[in-house]
Amino acid sequence: MSKKKQFKARVRVVPRPEILDPQGKAVAASLGRIGFDQVTEVRVGKSFDISLGAKNAGEARKALEAMADKLLANDVVEDFEVEILDGDAA
């Protein structure tokens, strides 16, 4: 029987490049207003820090991608990236 390890991971969800991001535009305008005029674009996304059990990093990644696909991101307007942060044995 293979034991499950604990993994910590981060799933980043961002608006797809071709999708207009009204929140990002508003934040960029506000940054400009307070003097950060070097800012050319802001995209506002979401980040999910998820702890999960899996046999190995590959299985953890696969599960996280399925989660992003089914719920965390809406593929019409968003892309996602999965990053395994920490995979110590529990």
Added chain:
Amino acid sequence: MRCGVVTFPGSNCDHDIYHVLKHVLGQEVTFLWHGNADLRGCEFVVLPGGFSYGDYLRAGAMASLSPIMDAVKRHADAGGPVLGVCNGFQMLLESGLLTGAMRRNRNLRFLCQDVRLRVERDDLPFTEGYSKGQILRMPIAHAEGNYVDTEEGLDALESENRVVFRYVSADGELTDDANVNGSARSIAGICNAGGNVLGMMPHPERCAEEVLGNSDGLALFATAVGAAEDMALGLAS
């Protein structure tokens, strides 16, 4: 024939829809709890507006995974009429019953105002009481009604004639000003390929009685009820 209004945690237009169906149209109506897995024999199912699950993650995303949604999908697949208003529209998008997605309104504001809609389809169970090109006045109340899809998705919507309502000016013109939330191609409401699932951001239940000063939304419910009755009697095509 029985109508069902699904209540999710955070729904707030469920009683308005119940009221129109029950007290204005004299139908048998029941509330359906989102956590139940069946529609209790309802022939016409409405997903109401509100803030299901506090709009967490994305508006309608959590609700689209509620136990009742499997039954709603089966009902829709069998040709049963399903109407989603506002948050209900967002749920239909998230559940894949309709195509596309919602973004924050173009101006990032919650918009609560009357809009003009142009009827693009008058052959659906929901729109047979209107005529193509007719201009309706209906209220909207949403922060995320800025409809979007890929260019291919939008082209498919148009070529399959699935745009049901568009935001227009008072004289029926497609203008940027009239498209208050910034929706792609001024889209306010769309249907599925079968025409039995309608999602729309404006609230027909808030304008379905003369006493409210506007009854433009009443025909939508009246014809949907009629279609559902025909279906229940096995008369539908």
